[in-house]
Amino acid sequence: MKSTKKLLTILFMLPMLLLFTQQGTADDADVKVIEMEGTNQLDFTVTEIEVRPGQKVKVKLKTVSDFPKAAMAHNFVLLTADADASAVAVASAKASDNEYIAPEMEDQILAKTGLAGGGETVEVTFTAPEEPGTYEYICTFPGHYSGGMKGTLTVKKQAT
Numbered sequence: 001m002k003s004t005k006k007l008l009t010i011l012f013m014l015p016m017l018l019l020f021t022q023q024g025t026a027d028d029a030d031v032k033v034i035e036m037e038g039t040n041q042l043d044f045t046v047t048e049i050e051v052r053p054g055q056k057v058k059v060k061l062k063t064v065s066d067f068p069k070a071a072m073a074h075n076f077v078l079l080t081a082d083a084d085a086s087a088v089a090v091a092s093a094k095a096s097d098n099e100y101i102a103p104e105m106e107d108q109i110l111a112k113t114g115l116a117g118g119g120e121t122v123e124v125t126f127t128a129p130e131e132p133g134t135y136e137y138i139c140t141f142p143g144h145y146s147g148g149m150k151g152t153l154t155v156k157k158q159a160t
């Protein structure tokens with residue numbers, strides 16, 4: 001009698017265990033995909049991103065332009081909370097041999113793509129910071145940050 005009850009309990013719990021396991025898998029695959037374009041007007045078409053702490057994020061950036069890549073290309077560079085965006089942009093604008101990323105500024109960079117010329121798409125997958133707050137992202141192609149090419153990634157617990 002007792003063992004039957006035990007067996008029933010186990011049988012009852014099995015589906016729940018499976019459910020939990022499946023949910024775990026679903027969470028791992030829960031990547032927030034952000035698709036945006038970079039324009040000749042030096043804009044990201046998405047300037048505000050909201051994510052949960054530690055969420056996996058994939059940013060895809062496509063450059064829409066007919067100009068040659070040397071004249072018009074974009075990247076997505078996510079900065080640390082206390083980064084000096086202007087300093088990163090100014091230094092990186094000189095790093096033409098390193099896809100416009102100044103090596104000495106890497107400690108202020110959380111995630112970055114390569115450069116996308118017209119018609120090209122670049123992407124990066126990263127884990128959002130655990131610390132709630134606002135993180136700026138910029139394009140480090142010369143003149144683009146000062147031309148207004150930036151946006152903010154907000155980490156908050158109730159992000160949608």
Ligand SMILES: [Cu+2]
Binds near residue numbers: 074075140141144149
């Ligand atoms: Cu740009």
